[in-house]
Amino acid sequence: xxxxxxxxxxxxxxxxxxxxxxxxxxxxxxxxxxxxxxxxxxxxxxxxxxxxxxxxxxxxxxxxxxxxxxxxxxxxxxxxxxxxxxxxxxxxxxxxxxxxxxxxxxxxxxxxxxxxxxxxxxxxxxxxxxxxxxxxxxxxxxxxxxxxxxxxxxxxxxxxxxxxxxxxxxxxxxxxxxxxxxxxxxxxxxxxxxxxxxxxxxxxxxxxxxxxxxxxxxxxxxxxxxxxxxxxxxxxxxxxxxxxxxxxxxxxxxxxxxxxxxxxxxxxxxxxxxxxxxxxxxxxxxxxxxxxxxxxxxxxxxxxxxxxxxxxxxxxxxxxxxxxxxxxxxxxxxxxxxxxxxxxxxxxxxxxxxxxxxxxxxxxxxxxxxxxxxxxxxxxxxxxxxxxxxxxxxxxxxxxxxxxxxxxxxxxxxxxxxxxxxxxxxxxxxxxxxxxxxxxxxxxxxxxxxxxxxxxxxxxxxxxxxxxxxxxxxxxxxxxxxxxxxxxxxxxxxxxxxx
Amino acid sequence: xxxxxxxxxxxxxxxxxxxxxxxxxxxxxxxxxxxxxxxxxxxxxxxxxxxxxxxxxxxxxxxxxxxxxxxxxxxxxxxxxxxxxxxxxxxxxxxxxxxxxxxxxxxxxxxxxxxxxxxxxxxxxxxxxxxxxxxxxxxxxxxxxxxxxxxxxxxxxxxxxxxxxxxxxxxxxxxxxxxxxxxxxxxxxxxxxxxxxxxxxxxxxxxxxxxxxxxxxxxxxxxxxxxxxxxxxxxxxxxxxxxxxxxxxxxxxxxxxxxxxxxxxxxxxxxxxxxxxxxxxxxxxxxxxxxxxxxxxxxxxxxxxxxxxxxxxxxxxxxxxxxxxxxxxxxxxxxxxxxxxxxxxxxxxxxxxxxxxxxxxxxxxxxxxxxxxxxxxxxxxxxxxxxxxxxxxxxxxxxxxxxxxxxxxxxxxxxxxxxxxxxxxxxxxxxxxxxxxxxxxxxxxxxxxxxxxxxxxxxxxxxxxxxxxxxxxxxxxxxxxxxxxxxxxxxxxxxxxxx
Numbered sequence: 002x003x004x005x006x007x008x009x010x011x012x013x014x015x016x017x018x019x020x021x022x023x024x025x026x027x028x029x030x031x032x033x034x035x036x037x038x039x040x041x042x043x044x045x046x047x048x049x050x051x052x053x054x055x056x057x058x059x060x061x062x063x064x065x066x067x068x069x070x071x072x073x074x075x076x077x078x079x080x081x082x083x084x085x086x087x088x089x090x091x092x093x094x095x096x097x098x099x100x101x102x103x104x105x106x107x108x109x110x111x112x113x114x115x116x117x118x119x120x121x122x123x124x125x126x127x128x129x130x131x132x133x134x135x136x137x138x139x140x141x142x143x144x145x146x147x148x149x150x151x152x153x154x155x156x157x158x159x160x161x162x163x164x165x166x167x168x169x170x171x172x173x174x175x176x177x178x179x180x181x182x183x184x185x186x187x188x189x190x191x192x193x194x195x196x197x198x199x200x201x202x203x204x205x206x207x208x209x210x211x212x213x214x215x216x217x218x219x220x221x222x223x224x225x226x227x228x229x230x231x232x233x234x235x236x237x238x239x240x241x242x243x244x245x246x247x248x249x250x251x252x253x254x255x256x257x258x259x260x261x262x263x264x265x266x267x268x269x270x271x272x273x274x275x276x277x278x279x280x281x282x283x284x285x286x287x288x289x290x291x292x293x294x295x296x297x298x299x300x301x302x303x304x305x306x307x308x309x310x311x312x313x314x315x316x317x318x319x320x321x322x323x324x325x326x327x328x329x330x331x332x333x334x335x336x337x338x339x340x341x342x343x344x345x346x347x348x349x350x351x352x353x354x355x356x357x358x359x360x361x362x363x364x365x366x367x368x369x370x371x372x373x374x375x376x377x378x379x380x381x382x383x384x385x386x387x388x389x390x391x392x393x394x395x396x397x398x399x400x401x402x403x404x405x406x407x408x409x410x411x412x413x414x415x416x417x418x419x420x421x422x423x424x425x426x427x428x429x430x431x432x433x434x435x436x437x438x439x440x441x442x443x444x445x446x447x448x449x450x451x452x453x454x455x456x457x458x459x460x461x462x463x464x465x466x467x468x469x470x471x472x473x474x475x476x477x478x479x480x481x482x483x484x485x486x487x488x489x490x491x492x493x494x495x496x497x498x499x500x
Numbered sequence: 501x502x503x504x505x506x507x508x509x510x511x512x513x514x515x516x517x518x519x520x521x522x523x524x525x526x527x528x529x530x531x532x533x534x535x536x537x538x539x540x541x542x543x544x545x546x547x548x549x550x551x552x553x554x555x556x557x558x559x560x561x562x563x564x565x566x567x568x569x570x571x572x573x574x575x576x577x578x579x580x581x582x583x584x585x586x587x588x589x590x591x592x593x594x595x596x597x598x599x600x601x602x603x604x605x606x607x608x609x610x611x612x613x614x615x616x617x618x619x620x621x622x623x624x625x626x627x628x629x630x631x632x633x634x635x636x637x638x639x640x641x642x643x644x645x646x647x648x649x650x651x652x653x654x655x656x657x658x659x660x661x662x663x664x665x666x667x668x669x670x671x672x673x674x675x676x677x678x679x680x681x682x683x684x685x686x687x688x689x690x691x692x693x694x695x696x697x698x699x700x701x702x703x704x705x706x707x708x709x710x711x712x713x714x715x716x717x718x719x720x721x722x723x724x725x726x727x728x729x730x731x732x733x734x735x736x737x738x739x740x741x742x743x744x745x746x747x748x749x750x751x752x753x754x755x756x757x758x759x760x761x762x763x764x765x766x767x768x769x770x771x772x773x774x775x776x777x778x779x780x781x782x783x784x785x786x787x788x789x790x791x792x793x794x795x796x797x798x799x800x801x802x803x804x805x806x807x808x809x810x811x812x813x814x815x816x817x818x819x820x821x822x823x824x825x826x827x828x829x830x831x832x833x834x835x836x837x838x839x840x841x842x843x844x845x846x847x848x849x850x851x852x853x854x855x856x857x858x859x860x861x862x863x864x865x866x867x868x869x870x871x872x873x874x875x876x877x878x879x880x881x882x883x884x885x886x887x888x889x890x891x892x893x894x895x896x897x898x899x900x901x902x903x904x905x906x907x908x909x910x911x912x913x914x915x916x917x918x919x920x921x922x923x924x925x926x927x928x929x930x931x932x933x934x935x936x937x938x939x940x941x942x943x944x945x946x947x948x949x950x951x952x953x954x955x956x957x958x959x960x961x962x963x964x965x966x967x968x969x970x971x972x973x974x975x976x977x978x979x980x981x982x983x984x985x986x987x988x989x990x991x992x993x994x995x996x997x998x999x
Contacts, residue, residue, distance in 0.1 A: 029829050033759055037821065040539065040767035048771050052779055078778070108825065109957060112818040119774045119814065126782045127796075134796045260532055268539035269768070272547050275618045279577070280551055283625045297626075297633045315618065319611040322536065326607065330528050458608060 028165060031103045034111060036261055038093060041115055043265025046086035047351040049079040049122050051273060054358040074129045081129075082122045083351060084216055087344045089118050089148065092187065094258050096152055099183050100159040101167035107155060114151040120144050135205035138212060142198035145215065149191025156183055190215045226337070254340045260329055266347045267322040273354045274314050277361070282307055306443075307361040313450030314357035317381060317424075320457055321350060324388055324420050331407040331417065332395060339391050339402070346387035349380055356380045360446065371435060374442040378432040385424030392421055419464045420457075427453050527664060530602045533610060535760055537592060540614055542764025545585035546850040548578040548621050550772060553857040573628045580628075581621045582850060583715055586843045588617050588647065591686065593757050595651055598682050599658040600666035606654060613650040619643050634704035637711060641697035644714065648690025655682055689714045725836065753839045759828055765846045766821040772853045773813050776860070781806055805942075806860040812949030813856035816880060816923075819956055820849060823887055823919050830906040830916065831894060838890050838901070845886035848879055855879045859945065870934060873941040877931040884923035891920055918963045919956075926952050 053075040056068070093114075100107070121144055128137030159165045160180050170179050197211035284293075284300040293299040325346075329335075335343070356377035395402040399409065406413040431449040435442040456463070552574040555567070592613075599606070620643055627636030658664045659679045669678050696710035783792075783799040792798040824845075828834075834842070855876035894901040898908065905912040930948040934941040955962070 033763070033825060033828075036760070037763045037767060037825070040763055041770055044543075044767055044771040045774065048775055049778070051775060055779075105822075105826070105960070106957075108822055112822060115770075116811070116814050116818065119770065122774055122778050123781070126778045130782050130785060131788075131796055136796045136800075261535070264532070264536045264539055265767075268536060268543055268764075271540055271614070271618065272543040275544065275621055276547055276550060279548070279621050279625045280554075282622070283629050286629060289630075297630055297635045301635075312615070315615050319615065323604075323607055323611060326532060326536070327604070329532075458605075461604070 028102045028104050029108075031097055031101065034103055034108055035097055035258060038111065038115060039090070039258055039261035040265045042086055042090045042093070042118065043262045044269050045119055045122065046083045046090075046347075047266050047269045048273075049075075049082045050270075050351050050354050053079055054273075054277065054354045077129050078122065078125045079351070080348070081125045081216075083348050085121055085125075086118065087347075088190075088216060089121075090262060091254070091340070092152070092190075094254055095186060096155065096183065098255060099167055099170060099179065100155065100165055101171075102165050104162075104165065107158060107165065110151055110155050110158070114148055114155070117144055117147045117151065135201040135208065138205055138208045139198055139201045141212065142194040142201065142208070145194040146191045146198070149188050149194075152187040153184060156180065156187060190218065193218075254335045254337065256329065256332060256335050259335050259340060259343060263325055263329075263343065263347060264322075266350055267318060267325070270350055270353055271315060271318045271322075274311055274318075274357055277354070277358065278307070278311055309447055309450075310357055310361040313360070313447065314353060316450060316454045317356075318350065318353055320454060321384060321388070321424065323457070324385070324424070327417065327420055328388065328392055331404040331413070333402055333404060336394070336398070336402060338394050342387050342391045342394060346384055346391070349384035349387065352380045353384065371439050371442050374435055374446045375432060377446065378428045378435070382425055382428040382432070385421070385428065389421045389425055392417065415468060416461060416464050419460055419467075423453060423456055423460070427456075527601045527603050528607075530596055530600065530606075533602055533607055534596055534757060537610065537614060538589075538757055538760035539764045541585055541589045541592070541617065542761045543768050544618055544621065545582045545589075545846075546765050546768045547772075548574075548581045549769075549850050549853050552578055553772075553776065553853045576628050577621065577624045578850070579847070580624045580715075582847050584620055584624075585617065586846075587689075587715060588620075589761060590753070590839070591651070591689075593753055594685060595654065595682065597754060598666055598669060598678065599654065599664055600670075601664045603661075603664065605657060606664065609650055609654050609657070613647060613654070616643055616646045616650065634700040634707065637704055637707045638697055638700045640711065641693040641700065641707070644693040645690045645697070648687050648693075651686040652683060655679065655686060689717065692717075753834045753836065755828065755831060755834050758834050758839060758842060762824060762828075762842060762846060763821075765849055766817060766824070769849055769852050770814060770817045770821075773810055773817075773856055776853070776857065777806070777810055808946055808949075809856055809860040812859070812946065813852060815949060815953045816855075817849065817852055819953060820883060820887070820923065822956070823884070823923070826916065826919055827887065827891055830903040830912070832901055832903060835893070835897070835901060837893050841886050841890045841893060845883055845890070848883035848886065851879045852883065870938050870941050873934055873945045874931060876945065877927045877934070881924055881927040881931070884920070884927065888920045888924055891916065914967060915960060915963050918959055918966075922952060922955055922959070926955075 053072065056072055056075060103111070121141065124137055124141040124144055127134075127140065131137055160176070163171050163176070166176075170176060173179060193211050193215050197208040197215075200211070201208040282304045284297070284304075289295060289297055289300045293303075332339075359373040359377050392407075396409070405411055407417045408414065427449050431445055434445045438445065552571065555571055555574060602610070620640065623636055623640040623643055626633075626639065630636055659675070662670050662675070665675075669675060672678060692710050692714050696707040696714075699710070700707040781803045783796070783803075788794060788796055788799045831838075858872040859876050891906075895908070904910055906916045907913065926948050930944055933944045937944065
């Protein structure tokens with residue numbers, strides 16, 4: 002459907018005939034508005050890691066209980082925000098799979114919806130800081146109800162002016178059914194929150210329970226669907242095919258929007274790193290005069306490990322994006338399970354500034370460097386292993402979800418495997434090495450961060466060598482599809498002349 | 501060309517025939533990589549406003565010289581970063597108008613380029629903190645040379661494997677000429693910086709002069725082109741049409757990338773606001789016990805003005821995005837002048853967190869609220885007046901740059917005028933009102949922030965009323981195209997049945 006939108010937009014911006022403009026008057030392609038919403042939501046989801054990394058721990062101050070509590074509070078707010086924003090984003094994706102075009106009123110309603118979503122992190126901060134006061138949970142419920150009302154207004158408006166709907170639904174005889182379906186989807190959470198808000202006034206522990214239900218509801222229903230799918234065969238699809246024009250609530254997510262949301266997370270994470278460098282690593286003019294007798298180079302030399310940590314962290318974020326990009330180039334459609342795994346991966350990617358801060362703190366607090374290296378390795382491992390899991394899950398239904406090149410036996414299969422397995426292996430190796438050689442943990446970690454980018458550059462060569470080695474070992478290996486790979490130069494000769 | 505890419509991508513993800521895949525092997529549409537680069541660059545450009553707004557000024561501390569110097573330093577870093585990143589972004593846009601497709605090597609080279617760009621803000625911090633030490637400017641030059649080298653490698657690689665090039669250039673007989681053109685464009689700045697780096701070792705004031713030249717070079721050449729265009733007629737276009745297949749370095753910017761970059765800036769600005777709310781406006785549990793006798797509601801009440809400032813600022817950012825979105829919906833192509841005005845507008849949009857911080861500080865330091873309100877009004881005024889200027893500039897060449905609906909006499913002309921003129925008028929009015937009624941400046945500002953969103957909602961009605969009023973006044977107004985506007989309900993009847 003998203004591709005359809007893009008094509009429509011291309012027609013929109015090209016179509017100059019006045020008749021065409023007349024019909025389109027006031028309605029617009031939703032493409033750019035969705036891109037803006039994706040950027041906004043991905044940044045909100047991730048930016049709450051900043052208070053975590055900016056928690057000031059002065060060297061003389063011990064890592065005491067109050068600091069621990071503050072850190073735990075902020076990490077909890079980050080995780081809850083990330084989770085709830087992804088839930089809101091999924092609902093938003095569903096909603097605009099039904100609403101195909103927008104007009105000014107819908108654009109303004111969407112902005113109102115975004116504004117309400119941005120308030121959710123604040124309610125979490127209140128909840129976590131004052132766990133015994135029901136006001137936080139009450140405000141959270143009010144926010145969710147407000148979001149639900151705005152989304153219900155969007156649904157109502159779009160069904161009132163059906164030319165705004167997705168053409169499939171516009172033509173459907175089951176349009177009323179679709180409306181009821183999508184309204185149910187949009188108002189399910191707010192209805193539970195209304196109950197929670199009422200309970201928060203006299204028995205708030207129950208409100209917390211209801212809130213957890215609201216947050217995890219979509220994920221739980223996804224998991225059960227997956228289990229059913231797995232153990233009872235694909236019973237779902239035919240049931241849905243019976244109603245070809247009604248909205249399919251179990252349809253795959255729009256691949257374009259999954260990509261846009263992920264890009265936003267990677268981009269903001271890469272940028273938060275330089276913010277820390279600029280704020281923390283510019284020496285004070287007085288210090289330079291007193292400690293380094295005016296030599297700025299010497300003063301900067303003291304920050305050496307932190308610059309190394311910056312390069313390493315940026316390379317990690319960049320290469321994880323690269324692996325994600327390579328994978329999604331070969332993904333045909335993203336199922337709900339793949340979407341969930343992607344979100345889990347992104348949550349750990351969002352934690353990378355924490356890994357950076359941990360490793361850049363080496364110079365200041367060398368006594369607990371082993372723990373810091375291990376935390377960093379664990380964050381990188383989980384971010385990359387969930388990426389690997391996306392591919393594994395996609396392989397289960399490979400004909401539907403993947404391009405032929407990366408399916409079992411495809412030309413790019415081994416290469417994709419190597420790309421996605423590189424970071425999990427490297428971080429696991431580094432973790433294991435710190436257990437054996439705990440005195441050299443810093444050196445090991447830096448070695449890993451520097452060597453992995455080079456491994457990526459040489460990956461195609463390495464994979465070929467490994468496959469050739471396997472071939473020699475087995476001796477009787479049959480003709481392997483990997484040999485079909487031709488050099489780029491040969492490719493360009495194969496290309497039909499486009500001129 | 502960008503539209504072409506989108507369509508190619510649509511074909512890419514659909515095309516399953518093995519022949520198609522064979523030809524495409526290893527090459528990918530650059531669409532997503534460009535989106536990611538746009539997001540990254542727009543966030544880097546804007547995020548340097550955070551150190552400005554986070555400058556701690558405790559109430560007992562006077563606004564003394566050291567604080568003033570720190571603030572000025574940070575604002576200078578923000579402006580310089582914004583400017584240099586937009587220059588780098590423009591060069592990147594030009595480069596990937598030549599390189600149409602990418603492969604893994606180009607994706608990795610692009611990541612290296614992004615990493616070098618992220619280091620630029622740090623060199624500015626050094627330069628501004630130590631203006632007398634040549635190290636900052638030397639590092640800046642090294643960064644620019646590194647960026648130039650990576651971009652030259654991208655150009656060399658793409659021209660070595662011509663199937664990666666834009667099809668137009670691929671088929672051109674002037675391919676070598678194009679390569680020289682684009683290499684000149686990419687290496688012009690780095691060459692100047694090399695000279696600056698040499699000078700920084702013995703006479704660094706000259707280096708600063710060269711740096712300013714590097715930053716402003718594209719803008720100066722744009723301005724001269726515009727002046728020539730304006731006063732000597734469109735002499736440029738025919739000259740370029742003589743070489744239809746060589747790269748046109750004065751071609752309009754890719755509209756899609758201008759939109760993506762702008763969306764990134766608006767999204768990060770909207771998100772930085774909530775970060776401040778979550779860090780500053782969660783009361784301390786001890787304070788609540790002591791000062792408000794345990795009542796969280798009372799404690800939150802004290803933050804009232806700051807929440808109002810948050811809503812106002814978010815609405816401002818959102819509605820400025822809405823105006824930008826509406827304008828670019830009707831833009832056919834973005835000329836260089838429009839691009840420059842857009843960047844100026846975005847630089848002020850990036851300053852909006854500062855306006856928020858100024859207005860949210862009312863509660864704490866009420867003695868200088870008049871100055872704070874005026875600073876906020878000025879930031880909003882400049883952000884919106886440059887948007888208005890984009891449209892005015894577009895109207896000068898309206899048949900090329902705009903859709904018919906918003907040209908002079910078009911159906912949407914008056915409405916677009918009202919949309920873009922609303923914020924400049926409102927902020928100017930508020931500024932004027934604070935001069936006359938300086939005692940009520942806070943109330944006036946809040947009133948403006950709350951009334952403008954409602955004005956946007958009712959804008960179509962207001963414009964119609966105003967036009968009707970004009971019609972009555974003039975009496976002999978001829979049939980006006982604005983009357984062609986039909987209600988959405990009528991529109992849907994006009995639509996051909998899509999089913």
